[in-house]
Every structure is written in C-alpha cells, then in structure tokens.
Amino acid sequence: MRQFFPVEELARDERFHTISNRERMGDPRTVFQTGEQSRRSNRLTPSRKDASDAARALMHGIFVGEIQALEGAGRTCHDFDTSTGTESRTDAVPFALKLDMARQAWDEARHVEISVRLSDWMGSEIGQFAENTVLFEAACSTDPVLRLAGVNRALEGLAIDVFTTMKEFGDLAGDPYLEFCEDWMLADEVTHVKMGSDWLRRVTENDPDRRKKALEFQSVVDKLFSYGGTRSDSEESPIGLARRFRELAGFTETEVDEIADVSRAALDERKAFVASARTS
Amino acid sequence: MSVTVTPQEFKFVAYDAALIRRVTEQLLDSLGLDRDVAIEVDETTPLARTRVDIGDTIAIRAESGAFEDTKRPRQQSENATATALGRVLLRVKDRLVGGFGEAPPDEDLSLAQVAAWDTYCVGRLNRLGIATNEQRWRYNFRNRHGFTDAADEAFDKLWFSDNLSWGELEAISTAIPS
Numbered sequence: 001m002r003q004f005f006p007v008e009e010l011a012r013d014e015r016f017h018t019i020s021n022r023e024r025m026g027d028p029r030t031v032f033q034t035g036e037q038s039r040r041s042n043r044l045t046p047s048r049k050d051a052s053d054a055a056r057a058l059m060h061g062i063f064v065g066e067i068q069a070l071e072g073a074g075r076t077c078h079d080f081d082t083s084t085g086t087e088s089r090t091d092a093v094p095f096a097l098k099l100d101m102a103r104q105a106w107d108e109a110r111h112v113e114i115s116v117r118l119s120d121w122m123g124s125e126i127g128q129f130a131e132n133t134v135l136f137e138a139a140c141s142t143d144p145v146l147r148l149a150g151v152n153r154a155l156e157g158l159a160i161d162v163f164t165t166m167k168e169f170g171d172l173a174g175d176p177y178l179e180f181c182e183d184w185m186l187a188d189e190v191t192h193v194k195m196g197s198d199w200l201r202r203v204t205e206n207d208p209d210r211r212k213k214a215l216e217f218q219s220v221v222d223k224l225f226s227y228g229g230t231r232s233d234s235e236e237s238p239i240g241l242a243r244r245f246r247e248l249a250g251f252t253e254t255e256v257d258e259i260a261d262v263s264r265a266a267l268d269e270r271k272a273f274v275a276s277a278r279t280s
Numbered sequence: 281m282s283v284t285v286t287p288q289e290f291k292f293v294a295y296d297a298a299l300i301r302r303v304t305e306q307l308l309d310s311l312g313l314d315r316d317v318a319i320e321v322d323e324t325t326p327l328a329r330t331r332v333d334i335g336d337t338i339a340i341r342a343e344s345g346a347f348e349d350t351k352r353p354r355q356q357s358e359n360a361t362a363t364a365l366g367r368v369l370l371r372v373k374d375r376l377v378g379g380f381g382e383a384p385p386d387e388d389l390s391l392a393q394v395a396a397w398d399t400y401c402v403g404r405l406n407r408l409g410i411a412t413n414e415q416r417w418r419y420n421f422r423n424r425h426g427f428t429d430a431a432d433e434a435f436d437k438l439w440f441s442d443n444l445s446w447g448e449l450e451a452i453s454t455a456i457p458s
Binding site for chain 1: 352354
C-alpha cells in the first residue's frame with residue numbers, strides 16, 4: 001500500500017463534490033456585516049431564522065470532516081516506520097503512538113456512521129454540500145509531529161468547538177438525538193486532542209526546535225480552520241471557542257487565548273477581503 | 281404578466297437570470313397567479329432569505345443562497361430556485377386568494393408560524409412535482425414545535441393539506457402541546 005497519499009486522490013464516489021480551501025475562501029460573498037451591524041450575533045442557535053438549514057449544513061461539514069480525520073489518523077499509522085521511542089526521527093513514530101492513531105481511526109469511523117444517521121435525521125443527503133478537503137491537507141505533513149499538531153491539536157480542537165456548539169443547539173432545540181450524539185463524540189474529541197498534546201510533548205522532549213516548528217504549524221492550521229472567522233470568540237462567528245472543553249483536553253489558558261487571537265485575526269482578514277472584493 | 285430579474289448579469293455568483301425568469305413563469309402558470317413579478321437577487325450574501333411585497337407587481341428580494349447549489353458553491357440550482365420562489369409565491373397566493381387575510385405581515389410572523397406555513401407551502405410544491413426532501417422540512421418544523429409525536433402529526437396534516445385558511449393553519453400549529 002502506498003505511503004503519503006495526496007489529497008487529490010482521496011476516494012470519493014459520485015455523490016461527493018470536493019472544493020479546496022482557496023475556492024471556499026475566494027467566495028466574495030459574506031454573512032459578516034460592516035459598521036454598526038457588525039455587532040449582531042451570527043452564533044448558531046435555534047433562535048436564528050435559518051437555524052435548521054444552518055445546522056444541517058454544519059452537520060454535513062462534520063460528516064466529511066470525520067471522513068478526513070479517519071483518513072488522516074489511518075495514514076499516520078501507516079506512513080511512518082516504527083521507532084523505539086527514544087530517538088527523534090521525522091520518518092518514524094513509537095508503536096504506542098500508532099496504536100493511539102488506530103484507536104482514533106476507530107473512533108472517527110464510528111463518528112462517520114453517527115454523522116450519516118444524524119444527517120439523515122436532519123433531512124440532508126450524503127454529498128449534498130461541498131466537501132472542503134483542507135482537513136486532510138493538514139494531515140499530509142511528512143513529519144508526524146506536525147501531523148499531531150495540525151490534526152490532533154488544531155483540527156480536533158476545532159471539532160471540540162463545533163461539537164460543543166451543536167450539542168448546545170440540540171439541547172436548546174430539544175432535539176434528543178443531536179444533543180446526545182454530539183456529547184458522546186465531544187468526549188472522544190477531547191481524548192484525541194489530549195493524545196496529540198501528550199505525544200507532541202513526548203516525541204519532542206529532547207528536540208525543542210522541532211517542538212517549536214510543530215507549534216508554529218499548529219498556529220497556521222488553527223488560523224486556516226477558523227475559516228475566515230467562522231469559529232472565534234466573537235458573537236459574529238457561528239461557532240464559538242469551547243474554552244472549558246479545550247482545558248480538559250490539555251490546552252493551557254494562554255494557548256486558548258492564542259487560538260482566540262488567530263481566529264479573530266482570520267475574521268478581520270475575511271471582512272477586509274470581502275470589503276476589497278466588493279469595491280474592485 | 282411579466283417577470284423581470286435584476287441583475288441581468290451576476291458578478292459574485294454564476295447565476296442565470298433567464299433561468300430564474302423561466303422558473304418563475306412556470307410557477308405562476310402552475311399556481312394560476314396572474315400578476316407581474318420583479319425579482320431582485322442580492323448576490324453579496326450567501327444567506328438564503330427571501331422577502332416579498334405584494335402590490336400591482338409582486339416584488340421579491342432574494343439572497344443568493346436561496347437559489348444556490350449547496351454542492352457547488354456559487355452555482356445555481358434549478359430545484360433550489362423553484363423551491364424558494366415557489367414558497368414565496370404560494371404565500372402570496374394564500375394572502376391574495378386563499379383565506380389568509382388575517383395573517384400577520386411576514387415580518388411579524390413567529391418562527392413557529394413561519395415553519396407551519398413553510399410546511400403547508402412545500403407540501404403543495406411537492407405535489408406540483410418539485411422535488412423536496414420531506415425530512416428536511418419535518419426537521420425544521422420539529423425545531424419550532426418540538427420533537428414529539430404530536431408535532432409530527434401536525435406536520436403531516438399541514439404537509440398533506442391543500443385548502444387551509446390562516447385560522448386553520450394557526451389552529452394546527454398552536455394545538456401542539458409544549
């Protein structure tokens with residue numbers, strides 16, 4: 001079986017239509033307002049007029065995200081040699097790390113099945129919305145430590161934010177299945193982030209430069225996964241930052257503040273891009 | 281009757297004004313509405329709201345997301361266009377000739393009332409041959425009326441009805457125990 005699989009060759013049937021992050025972010029339209037109106041809330045709650053359609057779209061985003069997370073975790077099991085755990089090689093990982101990635105792949109496969117059922121429950125069809133493949137792209141690094149930073153800490157961190165938002169949505173709307181399923185998946189995501197944080201620390205214990213590089217990569221991915229401010233502390237963002245669950249997953253308060261800062265920057269950049277696209 | 285669409289050429293999305301006009305004409309014909317329609321598409325937002333003013337001309341303002349193919353962002357979906365315009369035009373027809381005289385103005389409708397009326401509209405669109413995902417609208421209805429058997433029964437009544445008045449629709453919606 002080949003190693004280091006390119007994003008362009010992910011297996012998808014005719015129901016799916018994939019788009020790149022460049023295409024997604026190149027859309028000059030926006031839900032964000034400028035000036036006085038910019039203080040209004042876009043948070044995904046049942047009180048929004050378009051609540052059920054917005055929740056369906058986000059649920060489909062979760063579904064394809066779970067597929068890519070499964071593909072990414074599976075790849076990390078296979079793409080690298082097995083090390084003893086004491087050496088700092090970029091082409092090998094400890095066997096126990098591979099076991100954790102295998103467990104994560106199992107979790108993600110279960111999440112895919114849950115997401116399909118929830119999408120069906122909410123009235124969506126598989127492939128009804130475009131699939132942004134940026135999540136898998138973050139899992140394509142040739143250094144496994146960068147994958148841990150990009151996938152387990154940034155992507156799975158985003159999953160914590162998304163599942164918290166959806167769980168609260170289900171709770172407020174009185175949707176028993178949504179609230180229940182999101183709560184269980186959220187628990188898994190907290191574990192995945194914790195695994196990433198622990199392994200990142202252990203593998204780079206004697207290699208501070210590599211750790212620094214990995215954390216810088218995480219910051220870049222965190223900004224990408226803010227999707228132009230779709231996720232941030234601001235009420236303008238549909239998805240909030242789940243600070244409490246991030247703490248449980250091993251993020252320090254400073255780290256969460258840093259993510260809040262890059263998310264806010266992504267929101268501001270998105271608004272500036274849209275303003276410029278409208279005047280050109 | 282005439283149908284006008286603005287803009288005629290789109291900058292932010294790849295929509296076809298002629299397709300929007302054709303879909304609208306077919307809907308007017310199917311619904312037996314004989315009135316001019318002016319459609320303005322706001323292509324600066326991906327949201328999907330529609331607003332309508334009923335005068336000598338039916339003036340519809342639609343955000344671009346209302347006509348969008350969610351699988352291919354910024355591309356138009358004929359089905360989404362027909363569903364969005366069909367919902368609007370059925371509400372117009374209800375207000376003009378369908379016993380909805382006492383219905384509040386659109387901006388004063390509660391979320392539950394909107395969901396009930398949407399259910400009534402989309403059920404009829406489905407019977408006109410416009411493909412719809414019933415579960416999508418059931419989920420929307422449940423979000424506003426509760427995830428209960430009583431809410432599902434009310435949904436079925438609205439979905440399969442053809443000649444309700446506003447009072448009857450309102451009675452079905454409000455009879456659901458909270």
